[in-house]
Every structure is written in C-alpha cells, then in structure tokens.
Amino acid sequence: MKSYLSSEYVVHRDHERCIRCKVCVNQCTYETHYYDPEDDKVYSRDINCTNCQRCVVFCPTNAITITKNPNAYKENENWTQEAIVSIKKQAETGGVILTGMGCDKPHFTFWDRLVLNASQVTNPSIDPLREPMEIRTYLGSKPDRLELKNSDGDVLLMTELAPQLCLETPIMFSALSYGAVSLNVHESLARAATEFGTFFNTGEGGLDPRLYKYGDHTIVQVASGRFGVHPQYLDVGAAIEIKIGQGAKPGIGGHLPGEKVTEDISQTRMIPIGTDALSPAPQHDIYSIEDLRQLIYALKEATDYSKPISVKIAAVHNVAAIASGMVRAGADIIALDGVRGATGAAPRVIRDNVGIPIEFAIASVDQRLREEGIRNRASIVAAGGFRSSADVVKAIALGADAVYIATAALVAIGCTVCQKCYIGKCPWGIATTDPWISKRINPKIASKRLVNLLQAWSSEIKEMMGGMGINAIESLRGNRLHLRGVGLTEAECRILGVKMAGE
C-alpha cells in the first residue's frame, strides 16, 4: 500500500561544513543518515528522523539543522495535523497509535496559572545563603499525637514512629522500569539518589542484583505483572510501592516488547529471554479496597513492618475517595500520578484523554484526608510532568509532601522528549536495552548530571521559601495561602483551595 504520509521533519546539512566524519551516521539509531562513497557526501532519509537532536549535538562542525516539515495540510483548528496524520496512519496499519513521554497538549497545565507569594515589609524574607533553610522531608505515617512520660524530670517518649523515609530534598526519581530503560540508567538514578540523600524507584521490572548496594535509597515496586518480585528484592528496598496505575495510562497495563528482554532483563524480571512482558491492566489479586489492604499487609508482614508501603495510583475522577480508602487500608505513602505523567509506551488516546491534572488531585486528596482527620496517617507524593522547581514548590504548597520526577531526570541525562521511547532504540541510550546503544549513558557522568539537577532545584526551592519568609519546608506544605490563582475560574479556585490574585 502506498503510504500517504510524509516525513515529520526535514534534515538540512550544510555540505560546506560537513567533513564526512560520519558521527551522525553512527549516532542515529534510526538510520536517518548515510554516507555515499561515490559522492563522498552524507545524506539523510528524512522519514526516519524523530528530531531527537542527537546528531545535531554531536556533529563537530554544526553542519546539521532539523526543521519541521513545512509541507503541512491546510490549517484547521479542528482537523489538526495530528488528527489527520493519525487517521492516515491507522488506515494504513489498522493499529493503535502509540506514543512515549507525557501528554504534550497545553490545556492540562495549571501550574502556570498559580503564582507564589513573597514577604514584603511586615515579615522579613530570608536569605538562604546566609540563614538556615530546611527542606528535609520525612515520608511515612505519623501519629495523631505523641505520648510522653515524665520520669524524674526526664521526658520519655512512649510513642514509636512507624518507619519513615528521610529525603534531603522533597524530590524523588519516579518509577522507570528495568527493561524500559537500561541498567546504566538505573545505576545513574540509584547513584544520584544515594549521593543526594533521596530515593529512586525501580519501576515494575525488578532490580538488578548489581544495584542492591543502593537499596537504602531505593523504592522497590510491585506491579500487576509481579516481574522481579521475590523476598530478597522486597528486603533490599527502603520502601515498597504497590503500583495500581500510571498517569500516562490509567486503567491499562504495560507491554515490554520481547526484543527488549535481553539476558540481564530476563534474569531480573524472571521471564524467558525474548518474551513479551505483559503487565495486566489490574492487579488480579486486587479487585477491591479490601484486597488492597491484604496486599499492603502481606508486604508489611513479609518485611516485618520495617518499611513504609506506598500505593501509587493514576489521578482519576474519584481520586479523593480512593485515596481515603487507601489510607484506611494501611498505605503509608499515597503516590498520585497526574494526567501529564509520562510513560515509555502508551496509546496516545489514553495518554491525552484519561485522568485528571495532578494539581486538582493533590488539592482534593489533601483536603479530603484533612476533613476525615487522617492526613497525618499517610504522606502524599505527587507525580506527573514536574518541569521546574517552581512546579515542585506549588505542589508542596497545595499539599504534597514530596514529588516524583522522571521526565525531568531523563532530560537531565540527555532525553529531548521526542516521544519515541516505545521504539526501543533511543539514540540517547535511555529508553533502550540494546547493549551497544545503552553504553551511551555513562553512570558516572549521568549521575553527576542528576545530582546537579537536584542541587539546582533544591537551591531554587530554598530561594522561593526564603522569599516567603519560611525556613522549614513543613511550614510550606499544604500552606495554600502562599498561592494565588491567575486566570482560573471560581470553581477551579475552590477545588484548588486558593484565592485569586488580588484577593
């Protein structure tokens, strides 16, 4: 069948500048560039290009420019380029349109419509370079009150706190499964989390034993496919996360294609080499809240109540009521993944249309748990498209204890959000298990880049807190008076629990 589709991008090469070094040929895993010995020139097959910018960055003479293909259908606000291209693609293949990363539409981002406060006159702002500024965060269940006893003038603390995770910054690395990403990526995340004093999440593909030494800074995930779940795995993590859902694809499971299941992956995931790893849509032992309680306590029993149990859900319509049930079922941490949450692969219609923005999920869950008087019984971790430290500060002011970042972490180590992770040949060496390509991530360098990112965001968080006259993050958490809405409707303000700017 003749394809009616044209290339999305056009590769321009300045042949004057090109020195025929073939770096682009070697770097592009999609075989976009090729060398023609007869002409002694490098050419490109535009149709293969994903605009990942790998060749642009590595071309030693800056000879390459990539632009959007100027050939476009007649402009139409309704029948967009994306809509027409998708239909043509489906007419030619009969398939579901896959995509990677998080929703790329603008209409779900409410962070940009919230502004932060700063102290003027009545209250001194604080300079974090000169004064203490504390952002340490503890995740886990807290009691309603403490019992103390007085004995001979000494105060004795009778209450023992449930296990907690100690974060030196309220940012953790979100779940990226082994298999979706390579060992090198996992190692980079693990090393950075350990060095900075935070946590990385294994995702649902288990943990390679070579990374067990980073266990104190690892959250091990238990998902519907149960890949790589065994007693040692549960023991090695600092916390366990039950994955119910993911913001990019609420209600559906995962699919790791067999080509990505190499020997190491097969060992860790405990499945044969080359077989597809299919995570069922639901956890088949959890069809109700009572079942969730059983799994939470099964995991607590299995680990002797030594670590907090997190439950991660996609933020959906009824998220507040569901979260309340999760807390009552014994979850120590509630992880909420909003509609902009990313993925290695998901049907685009699901990614862009299912779930609610994380801003509303944080606000309504925090408020609901407070109304029920159980907010202290679980920490809230928010995930799904955090782009900057300002987003993080706003999330915490709305009521989150900490956030998960994944896309931002990957961007730090090379990702350009080209949205082609599902192909498995990521030219940046991230969303791939191909041993040749994944060597492009050097854990030593990549972990340094990640630590730098955490450092930079933490400094910015401190600056913003200092501006508000706050020197401990617990005074920012849930403190919605430091937020104001701009361009929000009254209903949006009410649900977010914020006033309008000027009020």
Place this chain on the structure above:
Amino acid sequence: MDGITKLNCRYGDDKDFAGCSIFGMMNLQGKCFSSEDPVKAISNMHERGNGLGGGFAVYGLYPEHIDDYAFHIMYLSREAKKKTDKLLNESFEVLEDEELPTKEANVLDPPKVWRYFVQPNIRKLKNKSADDYVLEKVMRINTETGKAFVFSSGKNMGVFKGVGFPEDIAEFFCLDEYKGYIWVCHGRFPTNTPGWWGGAHPFNILDWTVVHNGELSSYGINRRYLEMYGYKCTMQTDTEVLAYAFDLLMRRQKLPINIVSKVLAPPLWEEIANIESEQARILRTLRQTYGSLLMNGPFSVVVAHHGEMIGLTDRLKLRPLSAGTRGDYLYLSSEESAIRLVSPILDKSWNPRGGEPVVGRLKTSKVVEVPAK
C-alpha cells in the same frame, strides 16, 4: 530628653516606627494586683502600636465565680445576640449575664460586649469533658451566629480588647476596677488583617490566651492542621492559631511546655544531629509528628493560662522579648524599658534566646528559664 517633641519632618509628624507590643506581668504567689502597672507598661510602648488594637487578659478576675465559665462575647448585631443567647440557653445553665461596664474613652465604634457566667448543661455533656464541650460551643458561636465573637471562655479570667490604643481600651472597659495575678497586655499594629474588635489581641480559648508580635508565614498550614482537631479560625488574623495550638498540645494532649516550645520553635535538623541520641529521637519525632504546627516567621508571644505565664520567640528570634524578675513578680515585655518603668530595680533581667521559653509557675518562685545550649 530635650527636643523629644521636636519635629524634623516639616510636612507633619506622620512617621511610624512600629510593631506590636506585648507585655505580661505575673505574681508567682498568686496575689492579685491592679491594672496600674500593666497599663502603664504597655502604654510606654505606645509607639509600637498604631491605635488599631489593644487588649488585656486578666487571671484571677472573678473569684466569686471561680468554678463557672466566664464568657466575654462581642456582638456586632442584635440578631447575633439573639442567636447566641438561644445557643447559650440550650447548651448551658446561664447563672448571670450582663453587659460589661464601660465608660467614654477614645475608642473606635465600640460593639456591645456581654459577660456571662455559665455551667455546661450536664444532660448534654454525655462523655465529653466540660472543656471540650465549651470549646465546641465557642466554635459554634464564632461560626454560626454570624456576628458574635467570643473574646474569652475560661474560668476566673477574662479578655478585654478592642480598636484603640491599649490605654484607651483599659479606660473604656474600666480596668482600674479589676484585679488579677496575671495580666497579659497587647498594643497592636495590624498588618495583614483589618483593625477590628475581634481581631485585637489577646486571643483566647478556654483559659488559654496569647498575645503576639509578628507574622506567621506558616499560618495557612497551622490553621489547616488545627481544623483537623475541630478548631475553626474566624478572627481573620494569624495569632488565633497560637491560642488553639497551646490548647491542643497542652490541655488536650498534655504535653509539657518545654516540649511544646520544641513543637512551635523546633531546633534545626543540624542541631538535632549534634544532640545525644535519646534526646535527638524525641526532637526528631516531634518535628516529624507536629511539623504542621511549626510557627514559621517572626514572632514573640506571651501565653498564659491559670498557673502559668510563658514567653517564647521564633527560633531565629526575629521579634524582641525581654524578661525580668523582682521579688514574686515575673515580667515579660517587647522592650525592657516597659519593665524598668514599673520596676526600675530588677533582681534579674535578661533577653531569652530564640525558641527558648521563659516560664513562670504559680507557687514556685523559681522562673523556669530553659538554658541556652
């Protein structure tokens, strides 16, 4: 003192060098004394206020009603009084009620303020403690009647406050006719919230009162945390949360003041790391559990309830607090000058460190001064 009245600004003297002023005076033997010294002291800090709020809390005020809850309630409308009277009569046995005696003074739009002596209705008490019962009714009056606000609700004590300089408020409420063994006083310079009668200090719940100089950057979360425990903030000002926090932690949860001070003004994580292990565990657990009650931003407070008067500042000490003792008297003040005015000679005079409470306890002439590290 020559030239003190000289004006440098040729356009009129409108300069304002101000912040709130707080003053507390306690007789540690429980001997009641008149308003003379407290009013003199707080007036001395006139410059720190702007005439938009002043107030007093007096302990040992109603010895003839020592076991009855004394309510001081402000009414902004007739309708509010009608509703409140109905609620009071349903929930309590009202033993006495009268309008608080007042006289002409330089105050702005005074509302009606009534005094009631009540006992909880035993049949309705069920298994609640009388204090919790009263707390719940106070929250209902503040939120449900529209324009009635409870100034104070403790036994043998009362709050007098309003819009005006403290000395004017004292005159308005005829405070020269009252005696008490603790006087807690406030002169206000409102910043974030309007100057209105309900927003003046002290803030009270049951027999807890707070006067506050500063601004709580953490108010938003302090308030939401306290709401989980049934406290409703209606006074449009941040100080209210301090009164409720003391009530929650000290009365309901029975934590001692040296622990409560570590909740409101906790040591830094870095400091906790350098403390010996069991003490560090307590401090860490306190911060983990009560992080939402950390009072962030500048504050100095004088807090009182029967038998105790406490002075405390934020952990960085961004607002002033001075302390002094003379014989059986403990003085706490924004400025030492106010103490020296009423007691020129002091046995001891000092400036407490940030986050370290000063506690005066009845019948123990020793003032507890938590030592600096």
